[in-house]
């Protein structure tokens with residue numbers, strides 16, 4: 001059976017405009033996206049183009065001579081690529097940005113009459129008590145108050161939604177990690193990179209190193225192994241619309257050791273490769289089965 005979003009209002013629309021993707025429901029979306037099995041998303045457009053190329057190589061897909069991977073739709077906010085049954089698209093930074101993409105992607109895949117696909121976020125993060133380069137597969141996203149919920153103000157009231165992931169699916173991915181240092185853990189999600197993540201190195205800071213360490217230790221004791229900026233809304237959205245989801249992030253720093261991301265560009269690329277390797281193994285597992 002093909003995928004349906006729960007929203008009934010849009011069924012009345014003659015044409016639904018997926019404004020930020022530059023696509024609409026009058027287009028041959030079934031022809032373009034009907035076969036999608038995995039949607040990979042990550043922050044940066046350049047990284048997601050590289051991921052599309054890596055998917056092409058991993059799945060052994062040969063493009064016609066003289067052609068290359070090109071974005072579909074418009075690219076001023078998000079750049080979306082498709083290789084075989086895999087979409088690779090960037091979501092920008094933070095929960096408002098990824099939320100817009102998630103709504104439009106879910107509707108896109110409904111109009112495309114796609115079925116049985118998984119959303120995979122491949123990201124970077126700050127680790128807590130794990131060495132840089134570790135890959136954390138998120139079992140539950142916690143907000144900045146360490147609550148397993150995503151809060152959104154809707155029509156003047158706060159609506160809270162649960163932020164768990166499917167742990168059996170997480171374990172399946174862990175088993176595909178091979179030699180990459182990977183673990184399951186909770187992820188704290190902040191709406192800010194500096195104060196929201198307890199850093200001392202923003203433009204201002206009103207707490208002490210001791211305050212920071214006490215909070216990071218409390219988060220670690222609650223099972224948090226990394227901090228990023230999208231996981232709560234990603235989990236809440238996918239739970240709400242019934243799409244299986246994975247949040248696979250490499251850590252760039254151990255926040256118990258410091259705040260600055262000071263590894264060399266080569267090291268940072270190598271850390272990101274860890275998350276990409278795990279995600280590609282999952283993509284191959286899904287597509288080749």
Ligand code: R2B
Pocket residue numbers: 043092093094123124125193228229230
């Ligand atoms: C990880 O890295 C970005 C901030 O540098 C943000 O998008 C995130 O979740």
Ligand code: URA
Pocket residue numbers: 124125126127193197227228229252253
């Ligand atoms: N992304 C984050 O959100 N935090 C980090 O510390 C590193 C990457």
